[in-house]
Amino acid sequence: MRAVVVGAGVYGAAVGAALARRGAEVTVVDARAPGSGTSGTTFSWVNSRNKQPLIYHELNVAGMAAHQRLAAEVPLGEWYHGGxxxxxxxxxxxxxxxxxxxxxxxxxxxxxxxxxxxxxxxxxxxxxxxxxxxxxxxxxxxVDPARLIAHLLSSGVDVVADDAVAGLELNGDAVRSVRLESGRVLTADAVVNCAGPRADEVSAMAGLVLPMRxxxxxxxxxxxxxxxxxxxxxxxxxxxxxxxxxxxxxxxxxxxxxxxxxxxxxxxxxxxxxxxxxxxxxxxxxxxxxPIPGDGLPVLGRVAQVRNYFFAVSHSGVTLCLHAGELVADEVLGEDRDDALAAFRFERFEESR
Ligand SMILES: Cc1cc2nc3c(=O)[nH]c(=O)nc-3n(C[C@H](O)[C@H](O)[C@H](O)COP(=O)(O)OP(=O)(O)OC[C@H]3O[C@@H](n4cnc5c(N)ncnc54)[C@H](O)[C@@H]3O)c2cc1C
CATH class of the missing domain: 3.30.9.10 (D-Amino Acid Oxidase, subunit A, domain 2)
Known part of the structure; x- marks a missing residue:
């Protein structure tokens, strides 16, 4: 499994680390430096104090627990500040x-x-x-997002910085390769859109219209x-x-x-x-x-129209990234059993158009 993750913010780093841990060959590509997007200018409060509807609250609560687990596993990580x-x-x-x-x-x-x-x-x-x-x-x-991203990207992930994803080559209903601005081409069995506020541009490369506000x-x-x-x-x-x-x-x-x-x-x-x-x-x-998808809720996981294209885009991404990143990695690897991301699929926008 060769996965290309577009964007090295908290989401790209979390999805990339989750995939690499489970044996995928992962390249995380960023147009600039890791953590230089929204994840570098965020209040990064890990919480679920004002999150609705209930399913979104529960996702955030699971996100909080995932942070606590990782912080306990890496006590010298110094990115997680409880209290x-x-x-x-x-x-x-x-x-x-x-x-x-x-x-x-x-x-x-x-x-x-x-x-x-x-x-x-x-x-x-x-x-x-x-x-x-x-x-x-x-x-x-x-959370200190820079330290978290640095930790996540240090675990078997190949990082390409300062080279934007410029296009995707599709063959039928699947992405075959990812073209970078430099002209480099990365072969891909799966592509994960973690481009934060620019996720709509990276969606358009696969012919998908993602409304963002x-x-x-x-x-x-x-x-x-x-x-x-x-x-x-x-x-x-x-x-x-x-x-x-x-x-x-x-x-x-x-x-x-x-x-x-x-x-x-x-x-x-x-x-x-x-x-x-x-x-x-x-x-x-x-x-x-x-980065706010059109209806305010996260866009996570697979897409029916392009079978090896996945999303990990939302507001509250600092809270959500570790837990949602695992769930997205499950889908990339075909290991999702309980359809945990059903409420957050891209298709809801297609249906409402
Ligand atoms: C002021 C503020 C306060 C916030 N407060 C909180 C909070 O308290 N708690 C919380 O949980 N969340 C909060 N958020 C939201 C949270 O910060 C974001 O949801 C999260 O940082 C998004 O991470 P990301 O990885 O999706 O996006 P980003 O960090 O923006 O990463 C996307 C990356 O994709 C790259 N990219 C874009 N296009 C391309 C391309 N074509 N090719 C290659 N790379 C590309 C960019 O360079 C960027 O590095 C806040 C946000 C803001 C702005």
Whole structure:
């Protein structure tokens, strides 16, 4: 089995590693460097806190478990940062209802008193945490995608960087080879589209129309700063987490609209949340493209029209990549027994056209 995986983000790396582990000869091709796409500009929060419908929630929960397993297998990997996530909002009743709904689904969730929240995040200004407390989701984490991708690609996968896939040669209903921009041709028994926000372009090469509605999203990276942020925190107007190199990563939905004013407001809010952050400056502001298939749900697995062509494309790809990558690899190797990806097939777009 010679598999060509298009894209070396979290999905391409995860699918490539899963295939290689099971004996396939894998080439992962990227137009640029591994991890330089969306996976290099992401909040990378591993969670299933707000995921609907239920089948999508369950996929994300399985994604969280897959991360925990890999982190336990490779304890010195240093890409997985547990510690859970804390959230509070101005609408305590709605948040308490969310905690109850998640608990009913078996998701780890609890309500913290203000003192308990401050025990977990002692750098917070106590006055900014509501008197009624905050929600805590102990099973959540954040991931350093660059380290994860590096680990996954180090396990028997051949990587071709800085050479885009330019076309596919089909013979009947199967891809025979993959043509790169350099002119190189890779023979393929299977092709997996892991091209993130550009998955529609790589689909078109196989005659498949994949609707995408990618969303630009802005992240603010601080300079290194001594502030005890130890986990993912969602406060009103500020979402933050630690970033490698003693930096803090900041986000809120307003900042996605762009503009210096929104960035300044976000930094101001973060500083009022964690007073020690006053010593931080903005090191960079980066825009990532959320890869979002037309109906918002993942596109995973085989395609009826082209029998050796597969998809691994979604938002929340950091959470999903390890688990979904295994399921996609099952299908590439013809080893799927329980049709686990039935809800996420490409054909749903064909049917709705
Ligand atoms: C700001 C932001 C916050 C996010 N927050 C979270 C979060 O908290 N939790 C979470 O789980 N997810 C989050 N996501 C989503 C998550 O980051 C993505 O779903 C995931 O990174 C997608 O990975 P990927 O491998 O599919 O795509 P990418 O990382 O974009 O990789 C695709 C690769 O394909 C390559 N490529 C494209 N076309 C070609 C071609 N023709 N030939 C060769 N190579 C090609 C690109 O160069 C790229 O490297 C967030 C995204 C953004 C932007």
């Amino acid at each position: 859970g996530g804390i959230e509070w909002t101005s609408d305590e009743a709605a948040l308490r209802a969310k905690v109850d709904a998640l608990l009913a689904l078996g998701y780890e969730a609890k309500w913290l008193t203000r003192a308990e929240a401050l025990d977990l995040e002692p750098g917070l200004d106590p006055d900014r945490v509501p008197a009624g407390g905050a929600a805590y989701f102990p099973g959540e984490a954040w 990618n969303l630009p999203c802005v992240l603010v990276y601080t300079s290194p700063v001594a502030v005890p942020v130890s986990r993912v925190v969602h406060a009103p107007n500020v979402h933050l987490r630690p970033e490698p190199g003693d930096r803090i990563l900041l986000h809120c939905s307003e900042v996605d609209q762009g503009g210096q004013e929104a960035v300044d407001r976000l930094v101001r809010d973060a500083r009022s949340l964690y007073p020690a952050m006053r010593a931080a400056t903005v090191e960079s502001v980066r825009t990532g493209q959320r």
